[in-house]
Amino acid sequence: MVTYSIAVIVVLVVILIISMFKVLREYERAVVFLLGRFYEVKGPGLVIIVPFIQQMVRVDLRTIVLDVPTQDLITRDNVSVHVNAVVYFKVVDPKMAINNVENYLEATSQLSQTTLRSVLGQHELDELLSAREELNRGLQGILDQHTDNWGIKIANVEIKHVDLDDSMVRALARQAEAERSRRAKVIHATGELEASVKLQQAANELNKSPNAIQLRYFQTLTEVANERTSTIIFPLPINLIDKLTADDVSEMAKIKLQGLDSNKEK
Incomplete structure (x- = not known):
């Protein structure tokens, strides 16, 4: 009986000793608490944790890719759009990431959603479609400022899709068609204006030389005579x-x- 008890104790001691040793990978850190209070950040490599006295929380330092769900918002020019984005961030301070926020992953996700709606809602539709780089930098700066106290670094923010309702797509198509028609009319009018200016310049040059007018007159008659016509009108x-x-x-x-x-x- 005594031998059995000793064997059990030995096994428990061995298990406790083995449980004291933790191996952390290069991208992992251990936030260690001693009797409930923060003690230190350990890792990577072999880490010794005293059972029942110390507790350890693993933190991944690699860049995390967060897919922000599609958000419905109204732009400044009252257009309803559906926008989603992706956020790249990483933990730079494991102590703050564990102690200052309950769940830094969920907190970053919720903050990204609310920031996406509030920031993009202040811009017009044309800006969402043409100025994405500037908007991405603005979102990154705002998120990075808010997550700094959590030990989080926002590496990048990318707006993935800006989707419109079918009715708005048709309206934009009509607007684009009208714009193309307007440009075509402007180009045609500009060409007519340039042609009239050139014609006036040519008339002024011919007026300076009566002989040139006569030569042009005879040239025109020659061209008309060469055509197969039954009637020739002499001006x-x-x-x-x-x-x-x-x-x-x-x-x-x-x-x-x-x-x-x-x-x-x-």
Whole structure:
């Protein structure tokens, strides 16, 4: 009976001795408490913990990837959007991460959700779609400031998706189509303006040289003559019309009437 009791005691002592030794990996730290009070941070490697007197809490120092659930929010220009993000953070002070917050993982997740809604709700939809880098830096700075007392370092924040309702997508498509039409009209009007300016400049240059006008006139006649047309209209310069007097017009009318009379006699 005595031998059995001794054997049991020996086994318990061996178990206690074995339980005293803890091995921590390179990315782990042990927050040690002595009789309920913080004692020290140990690790990595072999750590000795006195049973019943000391307690140990493991802390992972690796970067944690936190997927922030989709948040429904209203932008500053009253557009309903659905936004989700991802937060990269790590524990830099194990003592603060254990002593200053009950669950630093849950606390960081909840803080990320509320910050995402409050910050992005202050911006317009165009900013959410075009200025993500700036918004990411703003979110990172705010989260890092709030988690500093928890021993948490926010490494990065990335907005993943900004989703719109179907009605808003159709409205944006109509807006984009109207914008493209407006730009096309502006470009066409600009081209017409430039063409009119160039035409005016060409007219001014031709007015400086009457011979150039005549050469251009003959060139045009040559081009028209080369075309397969049954009717050719010769433009009459305005200055020739101005030189016609009333007598000239009357004489031309008489000639026309004589021609008509001769046709009737035939």
